[in-house]
Structures are given as structure tokens and as C-alpha cells.
Amino acid sequence: MKILITGGCGFAGSNIALSLNAYYKNAQVTVLDNLKRRGSELNILRLTKEGIQFVHGDIRNIEDIRQAGKFDVLIDAAAEPSVLAGINSSLDYLIDTNFIGTKNSLQLAKEYNAKVIFLSTSRVYPIKTLEQIEYVETETRFKIKQKKKINGLSDRYGIGEDFPIHGARSFYGMTKYASELLLQEYIDLFDLNVIINRCGVLTGPYQMGKVDQGVVTLWMAKHFWKKQLSYIGFGGSGKQVRDIMHIDDLSDLLIEQLDNFDLYNKGTFNVGGGTKISISLKELTDWCIKITGNTIPMKAVAETRVADIPIYISDCRKIKAVNGWKPTRSVKTILQDVQLWLEENEKDLKPLLA
Numbered sequence: 541m542k543i544l545i546t547g548g549c550g551f552a553g554s555n556i557a558l559s560l561n562a563y564y565k566n567a568q569v570t571v572l573d574n575l576k577r578r579g580s581e582l583n584i585l586r587l588t589k590e591g592i593q594f595v596h597g598d599i600r601n602i603e604d605i606r607q608a609g610k611f612d613v614l615i616d617a618a619a620e621p622s623v624l625a626g627i628n629s630s631l632d633y634l635i636d637t638n639f640i641g642t643k644n645s646l647q648l649a650k651e652y653n654a655k656v657i658f659l660s661t662s663r664v665y666p667i668k669t670l671e672q673i674e675y676v677e678t679e680t681r682f683k684i685k686q687k688k689k690i691n692g693l694s695d696r697y698g699i700g701e702d703f704p705i706h707g708a709r710s711f712y713g714m715t716k717y718a719s720e721l722l723l724q725e726y727i728d729l730f731d732l733n734v735i736i737n738r739c740g741v742l743t744g745p746y747q748m749g750k751v752d753q754g755v756v757t758l759w760m761a762k763h764f765w766k767k768q769l770s771y772i773g774f775g776g777s778g779k780q781v782r783d784i785m786h787i788d789d790l791s792d793l794l795i796e797q798l799d800n801f802d803l804y805n806k807g808t809f810n811v812g813g814g815t816k817i818s819i820s821l822k823e824l825t826d827w828c829i830k831i832t833g834n835t836i837p838m839k840a841v842a843e844t845r846v847a848d849i850p851i852y853i854s855d856c857r858k859i860k861a862v863n864g865w866k867p868t869r870s871v872k873t874i875l876q877d878v879q880l881w882l883e884e885n886e887k888d889l890k891p892l893l894a
């Protein structure tokens with residue numbers, strides 16, 4: 541089996557590549573990346589020393605993908621993944637990578653009759669509808685308490701696949717949803733074998749966290765190197781909540797999906813830590829203090845940024861019902877693994893994350 545992972549030097553792509561390479565002993569895993577994300581270059585050696593092939597290429601150019609060779613499985617993990625992309629950076633780059641790049645990858649997947657797993661995002665759900673979610677405030681977090689019915693929303697489980705999809709969702713969310721629509725056309729017209737995983741916040745080692753993307757590792761890094769952080773938005777209380785998922789839980793899911801592709805084929809699934817593995821920024825601070833032993837100055841910025849939402853939890857009942865998959869790594873495990881990664885790679889990571 542030949543597996544191509546686009547964006548394979550990124551956080552998700554590199555961790556997935558190593559997991560698949562270790563599990564499928566006879567597979568040839570190739571990663572293609574243009575190394576746009578700062579720090580992605582650090583993964584080249586980490587991957588190649590395990591026998592993974594690295595191709596320096598850009599998915600905006602189909603010939604670059606072709607040069608990676610024929611593949612049986614495509615994991616689409618190349619993207620500009622910031623929700624602020626297109627606002628604080630080039631809209632052309634965002635659309636050309638996240639949409640045209642996916643189109644290029646799909647053209648070859650069709651040509652090679654390959655299976656496709658697309659890493660989509662919870663950001664496909666529209667911001668204004670997410671803002672209608674009602675919540676109560678506890679001492680450390682917001683908690684869903686919905687009075688007015690919204691389809692696909694449950695106080696206990698969060699946001700399911702039936703949540704209304706119509707409305708603006710950020711440029712980033714738009715590019716991912718546009719790719720989902722394109723995938724649906726490929727499924728319908730060409731019977732392409734595709735799984736769409738709408739991931740909530742993914743995190744863990746090798747995530748090059750920055751203010752607009754990768755908040756969990758950013759939080760840990762700032763505590764580790766005793767810098768400063770800010771609670772931004774929602775009155776500056778730090779009570780906004782997300783479910784988070786260890787990247788190894790996603791790798792386990794992809795292995796499950798590749799081993800049992802027919803069970804998931806042509807499906808769209810919300811994937812994340814769910815209510816059990818969710819956290820507010822305030823709670824994250826407490827965990828970071830516990831794990832790093834460091835307390836740092838925390839500023840409060842009351843004003844909410846564009847596209848920020850107070851609460852998102854993935855309702856994973858649909859994917860769980862397929863064959864029992866569920867994430868197993870706790871918040872504590874995630875943060876301990878990040879701490880270990882920071883300790884072991886302090887010299888390389890300090891200029892990037894501190």
C-alpha cells in the first residue's frame with residue numbers, strides 16, 4: 541500500500557505519518573510539504589529516519605503532487621489552518637492551498653483510484669449559529685444550557701453533524717467546507733472512496749502553536765519558558781471552552797478507518813475529545829501551572845476577536861456508533877506529552893514557541 545500524506549511535515553501530517561508507518565509495516569508512506577509552516581522543517585529528519593519519503597512540493601501545483609508518485613491512499617492534511625487566515629494573511633494563499641490544492645489532490649486520487657481521508661474541521665459550522673448556543677457560566681468555564689432548540693445540539697454531547705450548516709464560517713472554514721462540497725461531487729460523480737473527518741481542536745507534541753492556531757501547545761510553551769499570555773475575548777474571563785484531542789487518538793482513528801474503510805466510506809463525521817476531554821482557557825492555565833510548575837502573568841483582553849466562539853464541543857456519537865472508536869488520551873496525558881516534547885527539544889523549539 542502506498543500512502544501519500546499532503547502537509548505531511550505539519551503537526552497532524554507528521555504524527556499521522558509516523559503512526560501509519562509503524563503500523564503498516566509493508567506500506568510506503570510519502571509526505572509532501574512546501575514547508576510553509578514555521579517549524580515543519582524540523583520534521584524532515586524525524587520522518588526520513590523512519591524510512592518515510594519526503595517530497596518538497598506544493599499542492600497548489602498538481603505536477604508537484606504527481607512527482608510524489610502513484611498512491612493508493614491519500615490523507616489530505618495540507619492546509620493553512622488558522623481561522624484568521626485570509627484576514628491577517630493572504631486570502632489567495634488560503635484559497636489556492638485549502639481549496640485548489642485539495643482539488644489537485646482529488647484529481648490524482650481519481651486518476652489512481654485511491655481512497656481519500658480528508659481532515660476537515662469543526663469550523664465548517666457557521667459562526668452566527670454557534671453564537672446562538674446558550675450557556676451558563678460556572679467558576680471556570682462556559683457550559684451549554686440550551687433553551688431554544690437548535691438541530692444537532694445537545695447540552696450533554698455538544699455539536700453533531702445535523703447542526704445547521706448554512707451561514708458564514710470564516711474564510712478558513714469556507715475553504716474547508718468548499719472542499720467538502722467538492723468531495724461530495726467526486727463521491728457522487730465518480731464513486732470516489734472518501735471519508736470526511738470534521739476535527740475539533742487537535743493537539744499534542746510537534747504542534748507549532750501560535751496565537752491564532754495551536755492554542756494548547758502555545759499555552760504550555762509560554763508557561764514552560766515563563767512568558768506572558770492573554771485571555772482574549774468574552775470579557776477576558778478565559779472561560780471559553782473547546783474539546784481537545786490528542787493527535788495519537790486521531791492516528792488511531794485513521795488506522796481504524798483504513799482497516800475498515802467500507803464501514804466509514806462516504807461518511808462525514810464529527811471527531812474530537814467530546815465533553816469528557818474538553819477544557820476552558822482558565823482550566824488550561826491551572827493544568828499548565830501544575831505540569832510545568834510555573835505561574836506566569838496573564839492579561840485580560842475583554843474584546844472578542846473576529847470568528848472567536850465561546851464554546852464548541854464535538855458530539856462524536858455518530859463515529860462512535862460505527863465501530864466503537866473513541867479518544868482515550870486525557871487532558872493530563874496530552875499536556876504531559878507536550879511537556880516532554882518541550883523538554884526534549886528545548887533548543888530547537890525555544891526560538892519558535894517562546
Ligand SMILES: NC(=O)c1ccc[n+]([C@@H]2O[C@H](COP(=O)([O-])OP(=O)(O)OC[C@H]3O[C@@H](n4cnc5c(N)ncnc54)[C@H](O)[C@@H]3O)[C@@H](O)[C@H]2O)c1
Binds near residue numbers: 549599619741743748
Ligand atoms: N490542528 C487542528 O486543531 C486542526 C483541527 C481541525 C482540522 N485540522 C486540519 O488538519 C490539517 C492539518 O493541520 P495541522 O494542524 O497539522 O496544520 P499544520 O500547519 O501544522 O500543517 C499543515 C502543513 O501543510 C503545509 N502546507 C501549507 N500549505 C501548503 C501547500 N500549498 N503545499 C504543500 N504543503 C503545504 C505546511 O507547511 C504544514 O506543514 C489541516 O487540513 C487542517 O485544516 C486541524
